[in-house]
Amino acid sequence: xxxxxxxxxxxxxxxxxxxxxxxxxxxxxxxxxxxxxxxxxxxxxxxxxxxxxxxxxxxxxxxxxxxxxxxxxxxxxxxxxxxxxxxxxxxxxxxxxxxxxxxxxxxxxxxxxxxxxxxxxxxxxxxxxxxxxxxxxxxxxxxxxxxxxxxxxxxxxxxxxxxxxxxxxxxxxxxxxxxxxxxxxxxxxxxxxxxxxxxxxxxxxxxxxxxxxxxxxxxxxxxxxxxxxxxxxxxxxxxxxxxxxxxxxxxxxxxxxxxxxxxxxxxxxxxxxxxxxxxxxxxxxxxxxxxxxxxxxxxxxxxxxxxxxxxxxxxxxxxxxxxxxxxxxxxxxxxxxxxxxxxxxxxxxxxxxxxxxxxxxxxxxxxxxxxxxxxxxxxxxxxxxxxxxxxxxxxxxxxxxxxxxxxxxxxxxxxxxxxxxxxxxxxxxxxxxxxxxxxxxxxxxxxxxxxxxxxxxxxxxxxxxxxxxxxx
Numbered sequence: 392x393x394x395x396x397x398x399x400x401x402x403x404x405x406x407x408x409x410x411x412x413x414x415x416x417x418x419x420x421x422x423x424x425x426x427x428x429x430x431x432x433x434x435x436x437x438x439x440x441x442x443x444x445x446x447x448x449x450x451x452x453x454x455x456x457x458x459x460x461x462x463x464x465x466x467x468x469x470x471x472x473x474x475x476x477x478x479x480x481x482x483x484x485x486x487x488x489x490x491x492x493x494x495x496x497x498x499x500x501x502x503x504x505x506x507x508x509x510x511x512x513x514x515x516x517x518x519x520x521x522x523x524x525x526x527x528x529x530x531x532x533x534x535x536x537x538x539x540x541x542x543x544x545x546x547x548x549x550x551x552x553x554x555x556x557x558x559x560x561x562x563x564x565x566x567x568x569x570x571x572x573x574x575x576x577x578x579x580x581x582x583x584x585x586x587x588x589x590x591x592x593x594x595x596x597x598x599x600x601x602x603x604x605x606x607x608x609x610x611x612x613x614x615x616x617x618x619x620x621x622x623x624x625x626x627x628x629x630x631x632x633x634x635x636x637x638x639x640x641x642x643x644x645x646x647x648x649x650x651x652x653x654x655x656x657x658x659x660x661x662x663x664x665x666x667x668x669x670x671x672x673x674x675x676x677x678x679x680x681x682x683x684x685x686x687x688x689x690x691x692x693x694x695x696x697x698x699x700x701x702x703x704x705x706x707x708x709x710x711x712x713x714x715x716x717x718x719x720x721x722x723x724x725x726x727x728x729x730x731x732x733x734x735x736x737x738x739x740x741x742x743x744x745x746x747x748x749x750x751x752x753x754x755x756x757x758x759x760x761x762x763x764x765x766x767x768x769x770x771x772x773x774x775x776x777x778x779x780x781x782x783x784x785x786x787x788x789x790x791x792x793x794x795x796x797x798x799x800x801x802x803x804x805x806x807x808x809x810x811x812x813x814x815x816x817x818x819x820x821x822x823x824x825x826x827x828x829x830x831x832x833x834x835x836x837x838x839x840x841x842x843x844x845x846x847x848x849x850x851x852x853x854x855x856x857x858x859x860x861x862x863x
Contacts, residue, residue: 392856394556395524397426400445400535401831402561403438405842408833416849420856426527428520430510439517440535445649446507446660449534449676451480451489453541455516457550458486465551473549476674479659487513501652507660518545521554528557528852530845532831533802534661536563540680540687547688548679556856557690557817559848561841562800562830564665565693566773566807567677571665573656574761576611582756584609586701589749592738615651622648646828650802667760667807670767681769681811690855692817692848694841695783695791695808696800696825701750702733702743703826703837754797758804776806783819784812787847791821802827817851820844 394417398406406413414423427436434441444452450473458474458481461467474481480489490513501507511520521527521542529539539558546555569575584605588598595602622645625638653662669675679685733743760766760774780796798805810816822830822844825837832838 392526392860393421394423394526394528395426396423396528396530397439397521397539398437398535399439399529399531399538401532402530402535402845403435405532405561405831405833405838406530406845407435407437409842409846412846413849416846417853420853420860424524426521426524428511430512432510439520439529440531440538441510443508443510445534446501446652446662447489447509448477448480448507448659449538449541449661449664450474450477451486451516452509452661453517453538453545454481455511455519456486456514457516457519459514464549466549470549473674473679477658490514501648501660518542518550522546522550522552525554527555528559528849529555530559530561531563532561533563533827534665536560536565536693537665537676537680540565541676543687543689544680544685548685555689557692557852558687559692559694559845560808560810561694561845562696562803562825562827563693563808564803565810566681566769567665567667567669568650568653568803568807569667569758569760570650570802571653571662572667572760573654574668575759576654577606577609578759578761579651579654579757580609580611580614581606582752582759583614585752585756586749589752590745592740592745594740594745594748595752611654615654618644618647618651643828646802667770667773668767670769683811686811686813686815688815690815690817690852691810691813692787692851693808693810693819694830694844694848695794695805695819695821696803696827696830696837696841697794697798697805697821697823698826698829698837699750699754699797699799699801700826701746701753703824703829753801754799758797758799773804773807777804781806781809783809783821785816785818787818787820787844790823791819794821795823800825800827800830817848817855820847 396413417423425437426439428439431438431441432443454474457463458470461470464470479485490509529542531539539560543555543558546552570579585602588601593601625641625644627637628635652660653665656666657663664676669677672678733741735742737745758777760770762771762774778796780794782793783791786792794805809819822837822840824840829835829837830841833842
């Protein structure tokens with residue numbers, strides 16, 4: 392059984408040096424190839440979802456032009472119903488625009504360099520790329536995991552081609568994220584400003600009036616515009632003399648702009664599908680991939696990031712990954728210096744205590760959902776589990792059996808990253824070292840742990856495929 396492995400989003404970098412190990416894992420099953428595509432620009436051809444397509448709505452970039460031929464679907468009625476629910480993507484005169492410059496006008500709140508445009512051949516979606524191969528394994532980071540699960544749904548229930556064998560997700564919004572739900576705009580904006588206040592020793596217990604003013608007067612739009620401006624300033628300036636290089640904060644600002652854009656509720660971006668409010672919408676991505684009446688019927692596994700310590704985010708930003716021995720030595724001394732700095736005091740309070748206070752604010756405000764009587768029941772259950780913690784189904788490793796209360800990775804609550812229990816669920820790994828930033832780099836401890844967890848899932852998949860073949 393020859394296998395084709397596709398990597399989506401940051402999993403392309405995570406597994407970029409693992410070809411031989413992956414081929415060895417599946418050697419008893421057959422040859423392993425790695426899916427490639429054109430139109431990725433400077434990114435690896437193995438990247439199924441390059442940055443330019445990051446914001447393109449999930450249904451459009453997955454289904455592509457196959458919607459024009461309902462006879463290609465095993466369930467043509469379901470295909471027509473899904474595409475009819477997205478007239479701005481599949482409507483007359485709209486579909487082709489996503490492959491032209493005019494598609495960039497669909498998300499005016501997103502910086503120009505990140506605005507969505509499909510780079511595949513005109514009309515070609517991801518499923519059309521994948522269905523050319525047999526026995527596909529999809530591995531996706533963050534939004535990429537949700538894209539992978541949606542492709543598996545299409546494969547089993549819409550096109551019924553059975554081309555996808557397995558889906559593995561890493562730090563993925565399998566049940567969405569509070570940062571994609573427009574109802575949480577005020578919570579998120581106030582929380583972020585209160586995090587900054589906590590970092591400079593203005594803690595809520597002493598500055599209750601300040602926090603009350605923030606809660607009552609925040610403006611998400613103003614905050615987001617300021618963030619966009621910071622990102623613009625961080626870009627390299629080719630016109631300057633001498634040329635200004637990109638600021639080191641650019642990757643972080645990119646991530647912040649991408650994720651906070653979901654609070655606009657714009658259905659013309661991928662983040663229109665990640666908001667937890669979508670559980671109440673028929674035919675939305677979340678409602679389909681998490682429908683218990685439509686189990687995925689493919690092998691699955693998840694890697695869950697659960698490091699809610701603000702210090703982890705700061706360390707990953709300051710230290711980055713160190714590929715050479717000299718840089719690793721430098722990193723060692725930088726870590727020592729950072730630890731010493733954490734004992735310094737701002738207005739009489741140690742920096743490490745400010746970090747802890749800021750972490751608590753983030754957990755209780757930014758990751759909090761706006762829950763009301765009309766909120767979807769699924770959302771109410773998720774927020775309850777977020778506040779209490781929960782055991783995971785089929786844990787990988789003895790330390791990963793529980794998602795702690797209030798655990799998150801600064802983008803997605805950890806319980807939202809879990810996969811629905813299913814007979815074909817191979818396992819779930821709770822990475823207590825990883826934040827959303829540190830988990831994407833194989834050069835950092837958290838990222839290398841994610842790589843090892845993915846290889847464990849591949850070994851489990853290999854055993855399952857051998858057993859399946861023997862039964863046949």
